[in-house]
Amino acid sequence: MKKTFITLCLISVSSLAYSQVGINTPNPQGALHVDGAKDNPDTGAPTATQQANDFTVTSTGKVGIGNINPSSNLHIVNNGTATGIGGGEATNTGLLIENPTTNNSILSILRTTGVTGVKQAVMGINPNFNGNNGTFIISRVPGGSDFAMDLTTGNIGVATNIPTNTLDVAGSTRVRTLDVAAGATIITPVYSNTDGVLNKAVNNTYGTVLNNTITNVASGATVDLMTNIPLEGSYKAIVMTGNSCGRRVIAEYYVTNIATNNAFSIKGIDGLLNTDTTSKGPTFTEVNRNTTTVVWNGTVPTCGGSPTPFNYTLTMPVAGTISITNNGTSTLNYTIILTRLI
Incomplete structure (x- = not known):
């Protein structure tokens, strides 16, 4: 009985000293290491293929998915080949975020504002926006739209969340550098209509x-x-x-x-x-x-x-x-x- 007690104490001390927990692996490579496919070796580091199904938390709190040596707080490595599923989504991508509820936000980054502490989105991907077209928005302030992409048309808006053209800028535009056309290069002038949409005048050759x-x-x-x-x-x-x-x-x-x-x-x-x-x-x-x-x-x-x-x-x-x-x-x-x- 005395020998058994001493043995258990030694095991506990050893476990506390290393502070590593392995699930499906006797050879954990971090504070917490889950080997999803149970294919890691008993000794030494697993290969890149073996790491593909691993989840690791290091002693510094970094999380690795498909990677036992994460270099950031969340480091995801994909070793698979993307294959189409459904309407064009892909499996085996580096990061897949899904909301199965129709027209609900896929990703939102919130900021608490005002004295009421109401949280409002300043960045996100929301399919229930812009007439259900869906949009990706980056904004400095809640409810703003410094940058927006219509996920149905692909139109990009700057300072507008309802872009009607491939690039829709609601404000002034500055081009710092324009190349000079060399030799007999044909240059076509660009005009703006009353809506600010750029056009060529009369036909494709006039004014070149x-x-x-x-x-x-x-x-x-x-x-x-x-x-x-x-x-x-x-x-x-x-x-x-x-x-x-x-x-x-x-x-x-x-x-x-x-x-x-x-x-x-x-x-x-x-x-x-x-x-x-x-x-x-x-x-x-x-x-x-x-x-x-x-x-x-x-x-x-x-x-x-x-x-x-x-x-x-x-x-x-x-x-x-x-x-x-x-x-x-x-x-x-x-x-x-x-x-x-x-």
Whole structure:
């Protein structure tokens, strides 16, 4: 009897010293370790496959599901492969939260507010909201809607919980960085209707913009200023050049870029030279249907004091291409911007 008592005491002391409880395993890896499938080894750590059905609570209070070494207060590891059940839900996912009661909230994060201590949701997933569509909401204040997703349509709302478009922003929008389209990239302008919905104007091509810059065009040289202009369209073109002394010229042209029967053409409209005299406009000479020459009549002093004409010739050798010939006396850079009309 005395020996039995001593043995029981030793077992109790040993159990208290380790403070580990194992269920379905003689080899607990934490303060509480449940081996759901009873497949863990008697010694050593279980494999990842063996851990998949384990539940562990560590001595620091961290809980692991499918993981015997949780790194956070709740650490869930899934080692299975998702398979569809019902209407698209999945088994073997990392975390599954289900409310079997129709149209009841699936997840709510509450905050106690006011002197009455009433708890109100500030984040949650609720199918009984927004006309039973269901929504996911994040808010800074109870009843607010800083961010919302309609779970039926997929529409996302910012500062509105009833988004009617893919992205519905009830407030101002700021874009800190916009990339510059390189070369002859087609840019489509965006407009807003009275409801704030963004649209293209008239049709998919009206108002689209192309631009290109050619540098270091020597006197007398001819280069392609713009290529691959979309066919069967009519455009207004602006051509600009200048020098290092702040003198600039800008000229407008109409362009029809129709390949059918070679019906492509270009014609000068007007322009501006920031000269010191009243002779600020250009003189256009329409050589033929697809060639126009521009001469600037005002004095254009350079840094050295002698005049530097900005004269040039625009030619459409084929549909979709505009070439420029530098008729001036200096190497210049040229920029062209085309806006599609029809």
